[in-house]
């Protein structure tokens with residue numbers, strides 16, 4: 484099993500990271516360094532544990548009625564790895580995937596590398612955390628510039 488994905492933690496049965504109950508995977512690595520970031524230890528990829536797709540699937544598959552969220556860190560820091568994981572989730576399950584990123588949707592669309600994930604996720608929560616726009620009034624975002632973008636129906 485190739486251990487090529489750096490993960491901080493995997494949280495089952497959370498309702499904080501998208502609609503309904505979800506298994507949330509917190510990936511290590513983030514280059515945005517937002518002021519007021521909730522999780523600065525997530526900035527360095529080396530702070531995570533290297534795991535395989537199979538090891539992550541072993542957390543996801545038993546939770547039959549839970550969907551999946553990619554969080555972090557910025558999951559797109561490891562976009563090649565999370566794309567391979569998302570493809571496996573879609574092959575093996577009918578689960579929806581929400582993905583958080585510090586990049587905006589427009590920045591992702593403009594990048595051939597970053598946009599490789601888009602066909603394999605259902606919802607993108609985009610944009611950096613902006614301390615001056617911090618809010619707890621909008622579900623699933625930390626600041627009001629961030630958007631919940633439905634990519635599939």
Ligand code: SF4
Nearest residue numbers: 513516517520556585
């Ligand atoms: S994108 Fe998220 S993890 Fe990265 S610095 Fe900003 S708030 Fe922190």
